[in-house]
Amino acid sequence: MHTQNTQLKVMVTGATGGLGSKLVPFLQAADWCAGVVAVDRDSQVLAERFAMLSKVERRTIDLSAPDMGFVASALQGVDAIVHFAILNPLPDSSWSEAAYSFDMTARLLLLARDHGLQRFVFTSSNHALGNYGQEPLRHAIVPGGLTTELFAPGSKWDTAAGEITGYAYGAGKIFGERLCLAAAKRDGLSTVAVRIGWCQAGENHPSTLDASGNPNLAALGRTPRDDPAELRWFRNMWLSNRDFLHLMERALLADADAWPSPGIVVNGMSANRGMGWDIDTARRTIGYLPQDNVWDSVLDEEAFIGG
């Protein structure tokens, strides 16, 4: 169904976002990648980021526009899509923002299937299990026990207006995963939904992960709570830049014939020692072999306090 030997042309949506900005230059350098179609809404930002990259076609497209003709024409010759685009990538997403993003995913996925693409990679989120970040669920976590068969959205989230429980973002990701599973076909489009941990924009050093999980908290004039257990929750989901790029490469290239079904859902975190997240499934299905471990760079304060 999918070959590691073929030269693939890859569309990346949300290409100028935090994760797209890392993946597009990586694809430019990958010898198996024949070309990249970088899709986002702002032509100037697309040009600033990617004008120097010879393999990259820049396409300014609003994926929420009712006419999908521009997307269909951009899909000519494309073999695989990595779908990052989302209206609001944070748990303070409203239900209408989540529905908008779900619509983009559904329409693009069905178009990909109709156009005979081989692979659709959907970026789901750790927030599908956001409720495990709090008690009482947090107490029940065992190493490797957080599998993608579990569903528990409901991250507690600090906003300018105070704490909220973010159901819409996590639920939107779970439904996106389910849609990918339903759309996948043997001898047709195969899908990989990846529950990404926390891969910060830019350098992404473990020392800048905090107990809020919110990259915008400082801009809101708020400081994260001094809570070692919450800090540990967020550190354990760290995904280093190197592991992120390897994860996306494996999600694009892995042979779907060996999977239990043509669509799969996997977790995407680094090899963080003792974490609850199951990455064994990603290792078995797509050959994901992360190399980094958050606890090599930061002190586990919770374990320290506990002796």
Ligand SMILES: NC(=O)c1ccc[n+]([C@@H]2O[C@H](COP(=O)([O-])OP(=O)(O)OC[C@H]3O[C@@H](n4cnc5c(N)ncnc54)[C@H](O)[C@@H]3O)[C@@H](O)[C@H]2O)c1
């Ligand atoms: N960064 C992380 O740690 C992390 C963790 C879990 C899941 N994810 C998921 O990974 C994906 C990428 O995350 P990110 O941090 O790069 O997000 P981001 O917000 O930085 O990037 C999203 C991009 O989507 C684009 N976009 C929004 N609406 C669009 C539209 N209508 N048409 C075309 N483009 C549109 C935006 O312009 C933006 O460049 C998201 O789906 C996010 O939910 C990220």
